[in-house]
Amino acid sequence: MIVTKSIADRVKEMPMLSVVSTRLLELLGEDNYSIRDVVSIVENDAILTTKILRAANSVAYSPRVPITSVTAAINNMGEKVIMGIAIESCAPKVFKDPLGGYMSEAGQMWDHSLCTAIGARQLSSYTIKESSSNLAFTAGLLHDIGKSVMSVILEGNTEEMLGHIDNGEAVSFLDAEKKIAGMDHTELGYELAQHWKLPEQLAMAIRYHHHPQDVDDKYKDLVYTVHLGDILAMMAGIGTGVDGLAYSIDRTYKDYIEIREDELAIAVADIQEEFFKTKQAILGEETE
Amino acid sequence: MGINYIGIGDFAVSNKPDDIIKTMALGSCVGIMLYDPKLKIAAMGHIALPDSKVRGQRGMDKPGRYADTGIPLLAKAMLNKGSKRGRSLIVKIAGGAQINDPNDTFNIGKRNVLAVKKILWKCSLILKAEDTGGNIGRTMQVGVDTGEVTLSSPGRSKWKL
Numbered sequence: 001m002i003v004t005k006s007i008a009d010r011v012k013e014m015p016m017l018s019v020v021s022t023r024l025l026e027l028l029g030e031d032n033y034s035i036r037d038v039v040s041i042v043e044n045d046a047i048l049t050t051k052i053l054r055a056a057n058s059v060a061y062s063p064r065v066p067i068t069s070v071t072a073a074i075n076n077m078g079e080k081v082i083m084g085i086a087i088e089s090c091a092p093k094v095f096k097d098p099l100g101g102y103m104s105e106a107g108q109m110w111d112h113s114l115c116t117a118i119g120a121r122q123l124s125s126y127t128i129k130e131s132s133s134n135l136a137f138t139a140g141l142l143h144d145i146g147k148s149v150m151s152v153i154l155e156g157n158t159e160e161m162l163g164h165i166d167n168g169e170a171v172s173f174l175d176a177e178k179k180i181a182g183m184d185h186t187e188l189g190y191e192l193a194q195h196w197k198l199p200e201q202l203a204m205a206i207r208y209h210h211h212p213q214d215v216d217d218k219y220k221d222l223v224y225t226v227h228l229g230d231i232l233a234m235m236a237g238i239g240t241g242v243d244g245l246a247y248s249i250d251r252t253y254k255d256y257i258e259i260r261e262d263e264l265a266i267a268v269a270d271i272q273e274e275f276f277k278t279k280q281a282i283l284g285e286e287t288e
Numbered sequence: 289m290g291i292n293y294i295g296i297g298d299f300a301v302s303n304k305p306d307d308i309i310k311t312m313a314l315g316s317c318v319g320i321m322l323y324d325p326k327l328k329i330a331a332m333g334h335i336a337l338p339d340s341k342v343r344g345q346r347g348m349d350k351p352g353r354y355a356d357t358g359i360p361l362l363a364k365a366m367l368n369k370g371s372k373r374g375r376s377l378i379v380k381i382a383g384g385a386q387i388n389d390p391n392d393t394f395n396i397g398k399r400n401v402l403a404v405k406k407i408l409w410k411c412s413l414i415l416k417a418e419d420t421g422g423n424i425g426r427t428m429q430v431g432v433d434t435g436e437v438t439l440s441s442p443g444r445s446k447w448k449l
């Protein structure tokens with residue numbers, strides 16, 4: 001099939017991130033940062049501050065004393081929830097819109113991203129070398145951003161793609177994407193990461209989350225955790241669309257992540273529990 | 289009447305003819321449906337892992353999450369609704385999908401299906417139909433009135449089990 005509008009144009013048409021969002025992601029893309037720096041960025045943004053305070057005062061938390069500062073909100077809800085709210089509000093359309101080309105309803109992309117983030121964070125404690133759990137969480141949230149642009153291109157081609165998968169012509173859904181669009185959602189995600197000037201580590205996690213063995217060594221620990229976090233989210237059926245579980249695991253993960261079968265089972269249970277709790281917390285603002 | 293949605297590790301039972309019990313997006317998880325055709329009672333569970341023993345010292349979180357503890361719970365729920373447990377129940381399962389894994393470490397889907405079959409056998413429940421494996425996510429639902437189980441997956445037309 002012929003893609004009429006060039007993919008480069010579609011990426012360029014994606015709205016730019018706000019100044020606050022760009023600064024925030026720059027900070028969150030570092031290995032180490034202090035939560036105080038996050039607070040000072042968030043406090044510069046009235047909308048984001050309001051969102052966080054609303055969540056902190058929602059029924060999900062029902063604090064005894066009203067929460068009136070971002071610092072108090074962090075103490076009450078934890079960094080994870082704050083980062084979730086902050087990153088979601090950087091690009092709400094990417095996370096919240098339905099992905100027609102993937103047969104995903106509104107909110108499913110967010111669910112999948114959040115579950116992957118929680119999984120990646122959890123797995124970062126099993127990397128052979130020490131790795132940053134906060135970075136894993138942020139990268140997990142952003143790993144599939146390419147799908148938002150890809151979805152438009154895939155729309156109307158579902159049957160053809162499933163045909164390729166079912167007859168084995170496409171081993172993974174990435175191959176099916178390539179047949180339709182000439183590239184897959186990791187390559188497209190990388191283009192979008194460039195457009196948004198995301199930090200290199202995050203861009204690399206987006207680009208290589210389905211085949212971490214190809215990424216530069218210095219990013220491998222991060223990218224393997226995102227890779228496996230993504231797989232655990234798919235296995236739990238969280239936010240999966242037409243692509244389902246049609247991906248491959250990178251067998252070389254064992255050189256970077258060491259996890260026994262029973263530890264994996266425990267991690268699966270913990271990730272599921274934590275996902276539903278965190279989702280509830282972040283949605284707090286809406287269930288008020 | 290209503291649709292009774294069940295999440296991971298949850299289960300539901302109903303004898304209201306208008307009810308539907310539904311579980312969304314089974315990946316490597318397995319959905320288990322029990323049906324008493326005489327009394328028109330249906331139950332459904334959504335298990336995520338084969339064996340609760342992995343929890344060890346950590347204690348139980350959600351018994352419905354594990355095949356070994358979840359299936360007895362499901363059978364007991366049927367019993368509490370007045371059904372006579374055992375061979376007369378219709379049992380159907382779906383899910384247990386797999387990511388393509390050359391090492392086979394992440395074969396939780398396959399192990400879930402095996403564990404479910406083993407526990408069903410232990411509970412003298414006879415499996416009538418299954419739609420398991422592959423790499424698709426499945427949504428499973430049962431109508432209490434008929435016991436008819438319908439499966440769906442994004443981008444594909446619904447099918448009966």
Ligand SMILES: [Fe+2]
Nearest residue numbers: 143144209210
């Ligand atoms: Fe992906």
Ligand SMILES: [Fe+2]
Nearest residue numbers: 116143144230
């Ligand atoms: Fe993903």
